[in-house]
Amino acid sequence: MADIRNVPGPRTDDRFTVGVSRDFLDSEGNNVWGDIRLGELDAGPGVDWHYLPRDTDELLAADVDGLDAVLFAGPAVTERTFAGATRPPLLFARFGVGYDAVDLNACTRHGALVTITPDGARRPVATATLALLLAVLHNLPAKDRLVRTGRWAEKEQWMGLGLTGRRVGLIGLGNTARDLVGLLRPFEVDVVAYDPYCPQDVARVLGVRLADADTVVAEADAVIVMCALTEETRHFVDARRLALMKPSAVLLNVARGPIVDEAALIEALRCRRIRGAGLDVLESEPPDPRNPLLSMDQVVLSPHALAWTDEMSAGNGGSAVRAVLDVSQGRVPPFVVNREATEEPGLVRRLGVWAAGSGTVGVHA
Template identity: 40%
Template sequence: MNTTSPETPGTIKIGMTREFVDSGAQIWDRDVFARVSALPNVVVSPVSSDAAGIVAQDLAEYDILVVRKTGVPETAFTKPDTIRTRLIARFGVGYDHIAMDACTRNGIAVTISPDGVRRPVAGSIVALVMALSHRLREKDLLIRRGDWPQGRVMLGMGLEGRAFASVGFGNIAREAFRLMRPFGMRYLASDPAPDLAAADDLGVEIVDFDTVLREADFLAVNCPLMPSTKHIINAEALARMKPGAYLINTARGQLVDQQALVAALASNRLAGAGLDVFESEPTGADNPLFAFDQVIAAPHSLCWTDECARLTSECVYNAIAAHLDGRPLPHLVNRSLSDVAQ
């Protein structure tokens, strides 16, 4: 990563949040990062502040900010006259941690990276369906405990003829349905604004939310987190689900009421759950969900593969290059700023 040097006229400063350099992990694809660093007049460096979120100083110092999970709160916009940033490129897709109204109000375009996570997250959903249906974690625990006989007779669930359903029919959900097609299941989705042509092409039946809950053998949560969707899977929704069904959440933890999910598992209404996200992250080892052998858990990282790193990096590079060239920004969130350029 380039380090800052005395700034010359025309220099474009790109700030990357500390998580890219402090985690010890390779987040950026190296080849793609080299292409970003090689852009004309560009200097790339970690943001100067070491705060947990972006602060006013960062917005005043950088033309472009690349963020992953670091928040961009409303408090960062307390000095609007000093704001230099014109693009925030999100390394990922969710943007509930970015103060979008403040960005739009101050002329800052925000882009996301859906091409990077589409296949990796969808693959994670398929992996959880397979692991849950074959009761992989439960059998693994039994054999590690020396209980070979019980593991031999533990019955799983075949997929053919079962219902795989999604709350949401967006980018990731559509890819998950595409990957699930060979299993001969019934495919259902609920969405307030579905792509009907894609549904027809994928053989997915668009139904209402209640039908998704009632019919699903495997229910995947694939909607964005917003005030209207927080705890969309709550005690009432879980009570309407088919007894013995499985819940999968790879989207956002706050879409599911954790306390209600614990109760549904404890009562054996649900057969199990696959969770890559939690209401509070990072979650602790004392999370009550971990008391259930039929829960498969991961630290919001199931999709994190070399493919995900490369494709997400490409998305960020494309957004930066388009911004510098004055071209339309790919995957722009605040579309009212569609004419934003350098």
Template identity: 35%
Template sequence: MTVKLKVVRSGTWTNPVFDELVGSHAGVDLDVFSVSGADQEAWSKLAQAQVYHLMASRDDLPAQWHVTDELLQRCPNLLCVSSSGAGYDTIDVEACTKAGVAVVNQAGGNAMSVAEQAFGLMIAVSRRLCEQDRRLRRGERFSREEVMGHDIGGRVLGLVGMGHIGTRMAILAHAFNMTVLATDPYLTAQEIEQRGATPVAMDELLARCDIVSLHCPRNKETLGMFDAAAFRAMKQGALFITTARGGIHDEAALAHALQTGHLRGAGLDVWSVEPPPADHPLLAMDNVVATHHTAGVSHEARYNIAKIAAEQIVLLAGGNRPPRLVNPEVWPVYAQRLRQALL
């Protein structure tokens, strides 16, 4: 069975392979709308959409184009919503499930890219690389011993989340002879072990690890999870690394933990507001290495994500179930709505 699906995507940047694969498929009618300056035209296109592919980063897409109850009500033909990344901050999954709308993400497509940058942040913080760079550029004169850092080799690494990215983190960590501990409520202890880590409870992970790295989704369970109490529970002199999502860690509490010397440093790729304001307290600290939510943004990762997204939509056009369903419980309702759409 081949279904002629009306696919609409937000007009934010994507690798051209998405439009090439989706646009050339006989079972798909692809359209793109501008995210600014032509709202009436955009709503007209979305009202016809059966699949809506949109930017995953909440601050890169105007809020009116996020998938909310309101958008779903204005777009009654929607059958599926496709995130442009592994995350889906711009999509209210609960509202979609209630409306019988399938949600797909592109989990795993940028996993190696994120893991590489997490390790880059880890090394940069531990070896004080960015501090050295800034001081040299300012023309300061200082001894090498003044900026002496620490090796990460042989340290204890704690992974909060052991999905695609966490699994790749464990592989890289073993190459540095690190001990890897992990916690993940969605996996059994056996599954965590199979992915290369020793399963532990969160309190043990915080107490034992020299470096804690976040690789969990932003949801009701994780929002605000790393608060002042969590940072106090971390090992004295530990490093905090996150390439997960802003809002999972409390930025003020982290700043305090760094200012008091309880934590030795932090590598931050994600922020509550992206980009963070220039006067953000964390940006003023030499022991913080900051990046602009770019861990999953490499040429290779962007290509992989766009290709996987296109392939999932092509599967939908063939009447097939995509492999990366965020809300699998909706599938029977989706299938029934699809059949009704074909009548």
């Protein structure tokens, strides 16, 4: 049940107030993501928004108390976000698809919805994953370094692998992975995936064969990690599973660093147990300068920003803004990750207030 101390009384104004986390801004006050569709908030009837005054790694009650919604990227949302708040936000709209820094239980207890932006991230992440896969298979960074360092004659040592006709193994077959499957079709690849939550009929329509995780890593020429980080998936790709991979295979991780046992991966690469790796994410970000991955030619790295494009900015921003506007009209938006919060009396009551003000019938989308 919701904490009754945080169930609000009647509103005394008709403005829906939104705070945007300050980590979106650079030192000169420019949005580092460019156009994230915040202008659509200006067009929302009765909506006021501003950047939060403090740049912080964790949102505290003092940062958000009195706001109706928070659109955020990097800061964590924890129990301390609500501690002592008299009117906590109805919504925390995450700019992105990961929510491992969000305490969902705390949000639910305090009657706050949490949304993510899979519709905005799906195509940019799928495209970035394909780019990373091709870069790893073609040894692109190593070939770039040959030219820059005057080692042109060494190019014969860096023969790549073609993607056409290979087998791609997916750890996770969610929305982004399904979009990647479509992008892979022209390469005539065979796709095998592990996802205990994906219905067989969905995989069948995609032309994907579902299998257990060990089979996926053992059969694939490229293993791509695309699942969420949970206690179940932490170090899911460990030394044992890396040992099952073909020596000619590559591993990509575009999800979260801790899903792969990094020490085991380093050892597998060092002893040439697998061919190479492409990593947009690492266990520790940014990595220690002494991390062996940084000096390995067969590894392609990205600073957890592989999909950062104008397409991603507009997609994630637009999706998060739409979630905010839905709640400002008393509607439950799509892509709520703590659906149980929609049953909390305090949240239902507050949504009802905004629904009544907007003329919306009912509060559920």
